[in-house]
Amino acid sequence: MASISDQFDSVNKAFSRQSTFYDEYDKGNPTLTWMRNQVMKHAIKFLRPNNKILELNSGTGIDAKFFASRGYSVHCTDLSDGMIEQMKTKFSSEGYSKKITVQQCSFTELNQIGDKKFDFIFSNFGGLNCIPDLRQVTKFFPQLLNKGGRVCLVILPPLCPWEIIQLFRGKFSLAFRRFHNEGVLANVEGVKFKTYYFSAKDVMKALGEEYRVLKVESLAFFTPIPQMDKIPKIFPKITKVLNRIDEKISSFYPFNRVGDHIIVTSEYIGK
Numbered sequence: 263m264a265s266i267s268d269q270f271d272s273v274n275k276a277f278s279r280q281s282t283f284y285d286e287y288d289k290g291n292p293t294l295t296w297m298r299n300q301v302m303k304h305a306i307k308f309l310r311p312n313n314k315i316l317e318l319n320s321g322t323g324i325d326a327k328f329f330a331s332r333g334y335s336v337h338c339t340d341l342s343d344g345m346i347e348q349m350k351t352k353f354s355s356e357g358y359s360k361k362i363t364v365q366q367c368s369f370t371e372l373n374q375i376g377d378k379k380f381d382f383i384f385s386n387f388g389g390l391n392c393i394p395d396l397r398q399v400t401k402f403f404p405q406l407l408n409k410g411g412r413v414c415l416v417i418l419p420p421l422c423p424w425e426i427i428q429l430f431r432g433k434f435s436l437a438f439r440r441f442h443n444e445g446v447l448a449n450v451e452g453v454k455f456k457t458y459y460f461s462a463k464d465v466m467k468a469l470g471e472e473y474r475v476l477k478v479e480s481l482a483f484f485t486p487i488p489q490m491d492k493i494p495k496i497f498p499k500i501t502k503v504l505n506r507i508d509e510k511i512s513s514f515y516p517f518n519r520v521g522d523h524i525i526v527t528s529e530y531i532g533k
């Protein structure tokens with residue numbers, strides 16, 4: 263088994279390689295664009311005016327720019343050298359430096375942030391799936407959150423209908439890849455590292471009793487997952503219909519527990 267530092271070295275290498283074309287791929291993938299819009303609509307509902315946001319695994323800072331353009335201040339963190347460089351260059355050249363700060367820091371070492379306090383902790387698109395136990399991260403939240411602070415985590419759950427359907431194409435390992443408790447090897451830009459899948463229940467457990475769940479929502483139950491990026495290009499109308507169906511059902515049990523990603527938003531009531 264790889265040590266945690268080997269795992270983080272691989273994650274750093276993989277996402278640093280990806281960082282140079284991340285925004286271009288993101289923009290060119292209709293499902294990713296739709297999913298990100300859904301996440302932003304969700305997050306905005308739970309943000310209050312003048313909230314201070316701590317973003318974990320910010321990547322190239324796409325969401326931070328969105329929040330800053332709505333007037334929020336954001337402290338962005340990420341592990342990857344390449345992602346940090348992209349953010350720093352982008353935020354200074356595009357005039358975001360007053361609203362957004364950047365710190366290279368693993369979400370397993372959030373004590374490095376010091377005694378700053380936030381109202382909203384946000385993590386998008388599965389960064390947290392790179393560790394085996396969410397408590398390695400959530401243990402820092404109480405010291406980082408102001409009273410009534412909220413936590414919005416977007417993660418890959420174990421059940422994804424579009425991957426299970428791959429059974430019918432004989433792709434057994436893809437169909438069941440999310441069910442391995444010991445994690446699954448992901449290959450990002452030729453670098454392999456372990457990924458782990460978490461249910462909404464796992465997220466709630468990792469947060470503990472001092473939080474109350476505000477909303478659980480899914481992304482891409484019917485919509486083909488972002489990796490199936492040819493489908494929205496060949497069948498744009500059908501994809502739009504599937505997007506609309508997902509938007510209608512995504513907050514209702516059991517659909518809100520299953521999909522490519524799930525969004526779990528909770529409020530800290532422990533202070």
Ligand SMILES: C[S@@+](CC[C@H](N)C(=O)[O-])C[C@H]1O[C@@H](n2cnc3c(N)ncnc32)[C@H](O)[C@@H]1O
Nearest residue numbers: 277319320321340341342368369386387389392
């Ligand atoms: C799929 S990208 C998502 C980026 C961004 N949240 C977005 O929505 O575009 C996953 C990100 O998680 C970051 N990451 C993975 N493990 C991390 C860790 N231990 N600490 C901080 N960031 C990490 C990666 O460097 C990468 O930028």
